[in-house]
Amino acid sequence: MAIDIINPYDVAVAQFDDAAERLGLSQAMRAILRKPKRELTVNFPVRMDNGDVEMFTGYRVQHNINRGPAKGGIRFSPQVSLDEVRALAMWMTWKCAVVGIPFGGAKGGVICDPHKMSRAELERMTRRYATEISILIGPDSDIPAPDMNTNPQVMGWIMDTYSMHRGYSIPAVITGKPLAVGGSEGRLEATARGVQVVTRAALRDLGMIPEDCKAVIQGFGNVGSIAARLIKELGCKVVGLSDISGGVYNPKGIDVYTALRYSREHGSLLGLPGTETVTNSELLELPCDVLVPAALENQLTKLNATRIKARLVIEAANGPTTLEADHILNDRGITVVPDILANAGGVTVSYFEWVQDLQRFFWAEGEINERLENIMQRSYQAVRRKSEEQHVNLRLGAYLLAVARVAEATEIRGVYP
Template sequence: MVVDIISPYTVAVAQFDEAAERLGLSQSMRNVLRAPKRELIVNFPVRLDNGDVQMFTGYRVQHNINRGPAKGGIRFSPEVSLDEVRALAMWMTWKCAVVDIPFGGAKGGVICDPHQMSRGELERMSRRYATEISILMGPNSDIPAPDMNTNPQVMAWMMDTYSMHQGYSVPAAITGKPLAIGGSEGRLDATARGVQVVTKAAMRHLGMSPESSSVVIQGFGNVGGITARLLHEMGCKVVGLSDISGGIYNPLGIDIPTAMRFSREHGSLRGMPGTEPVTNRELLELPCDILIPAALENQLTKDNADRVQARLVVEAANGPTTNEADRILNGNGVMIVPDILANAGGVTVSYFEWVQDLQHFFWSETEINQRLETIMSRSFNAVLEKATNQETNMRMGAYLLAVSRVAEATELRGIYP
């Protein structure tokens, strides 16, 4: 079977174009908001443990900074491409706007396989990449954060590298750091906790109760795993899970603490007792009430959208649904909580971390979680209201809200000089 390769940036631009059309934006404004502001490509050498020197390619794209400094994660993956980073940067612009925090959108990445690198090689590569993009970085200009295959330790190396260039510590230049060097309480769980808040709100809107709702989650990393735990604690029955090795299914429910322990001990979910194996493709089509894609882009396409059995899809991943799949799912009456709303918990707590670092005053985890719930609940209600008033779906409601906010800021600032 030939699988269509769908460009993430093509998807992102098409989503923007539809919102721009509905909002009646001028062609000039569309031209400004469609194009990334800056694209930096860096090629840099890293000395490996065996003494060889390997060249790596990295990217940092700033999509729009009219509402504040650029904000967005760094991913390490063999699949990283400029096209992907452009799309993710654009989505970050809308994501920050939809939850109304004062950031613009950015994203970065390095083409590499971090699983094949030693700790020393990973540190040298992280520091060299940070050096290469430091011409853009800064607490008032561009603030990176963790993303796929990066973590608080990588952020610590990058913050330290940037600080060495400045001659003093600049904790607010990076978010997602360890607590000991200016990180925030609640940051590790933030994206998943945001997913939980909007899932609960969507269930309430649809008249669903946690105790009678079954959930399938694609992805069992930081976001998928913690989302599974939080929904399990809420009373939902998680019937399907997957990680890079494939999926597992039990219609009677999977005990999430046991699954997390099994995954830690065996390195994957595959072979967990009391479950049957399913492929990632089969997982998306399992009978369930709620489907949460928490892995990669383009998982729900025109080829499988008609077979999705969930009433509610919550996009914990970035761009998991293609435009064709979106139309099919909406046509089938499936409610979709879009990525730019559903997974905005991470950048929201990154914003809290940045604020705390700038003022050198830190909040408790309880305060962080309360502030996060307030922002995510308020944003869900605003998107639902916009979608209802405009007689459209949640994704378009989120885009109409976000794009109008960025367009307003752009209009007010004007064009320099």
């Protein structure tokens, strides 16, 4: 299936414009919130293992910081672009606002293929990128986190690099770190745990019984693999899974623990015993009740939205649904829990980690999960109430809440000078 070439930043701006129109925001407010506050592009050399020097390009974009320090992940991918990072930064602004945590939105990325780099090359590239963006990041200004193809070790290198420049340890400069250097209990599972909370709540609202539901999860990275396990724990039968290599399907159900073990041992889900192979495109159109896109942007488009069979879509990925697909799914009566709510568990526990680092006082995992559950439940209910009051879908309900909160902070602070 051909995938539309869609600029994610255009999607992000159009989603904002829709909310701004309904909120009646002034021309000045719309102009301010449509544009990122800061954009940094860096080109930097890295010495490779064979002695050659390669140039890499990286970005760090801060969309809005009126509610607090900028917050957002760093991704390493050949597909990274400035417009993608702009869109992700804007989505982070709304995500932090919708769950009510005191951060603004940011995002970063490096154009590279980390799977083709040695560990030593990856470390050198990460440390050089961290050095280049150190003029923006800091525990009071901009706190990065893991994203696609980055992990706790990468965060540890960034924390160490920043700390070396300052001459003392500053764990609060970044979140998603290993526990040994100031990471938080529960952070690795946080995004997927938030997905589980909103899935349970949405199923209840729709009168769907988890034990009677079939689920399909696209993406088997940190978020997708853990979400598959936690959705199975809700009682749903997982019938389809996919990773970058393709998908696997069994209408009678897939044992998620077996899939996790097989993926670790073989580096892919393909060939998982007891399943048939499907493409990633076919996976999205499988018969199911719950569909969880947990991979890339622009996976549900006008080309396949008419063939989606799920009653409930939970956006574990950022921006997986295009504007046209959103309208089609809405017209078909398919409920979509939007990304800025559904996957906000990660940034919520990142906030907890930052607070713990600043205080040098750490919480138990049970306490963290309980706090996360409370915030995600409260945020889901607030979005649902707003959507019902305004007679709009959950995405627009979430945007109306989030944009209003950011606009209020921006209005109070005013335009300087």
